Amino acid sequence: xxxxxxxxxxxxxxxxxxxxxxxxxxxxxxxxxxxxxxxxxxxxxxxxxxxxxxxxxxxxxxxxxxxxxxxxxxxxxxxxxxxxxxxxxxxxxxxxxxxxxx
Numbered sequence: 001x002x003x004x005x006x007x008x009x010x011x012x013x014x015x016x017x018x019x020x021x022x023x024x025x026x027x028x029x030x031x032x033x034x035x036x037x038x039x040x041x042x043x044x045x046x047x048x049x050x051x052x053x054x055x056x057x058x059x060x061x062x063x064x065x066x067x068x069x070x071x072x073x074x075x076x077x078x079x080x081x082x083x084x085x086x087x088x089x090x091x092x093x094x095x096x097x098x099x100x101x102x
Contacts, residue, residue, distance in 0.1 A: 024049035
């Protein structure tokens with residue numbers, strides 16, 4: 001019976017333990033070429049990746065600030081496109097769509 005409770009405690013500890021941080025692509029120049037993308041482990045409190053396209057130049061990173069609730073996906077304002085996503089390595093720009101013009 002004691003081994004049963006040890007297994008239950010171990011299972012609870014595994015399920016409630018810290019989760020791995022989110023991984024996002026990081027790139028500051030020539031980001032259209034996937035060879036320039038580097039995997040980055042985000043801070044433990046970061047829950048979104050970010051892709052910004054400003055004047056035709058793309059940059060990729062962990063999102064320093066989360067999007068406004070309900071604002072995931074891409075938003076365009078002026079000449080800037082800003083895309084937030086919340087899954088592993090989701091910010092390459094491939095498959096990020098559904099832009100809304102603000």
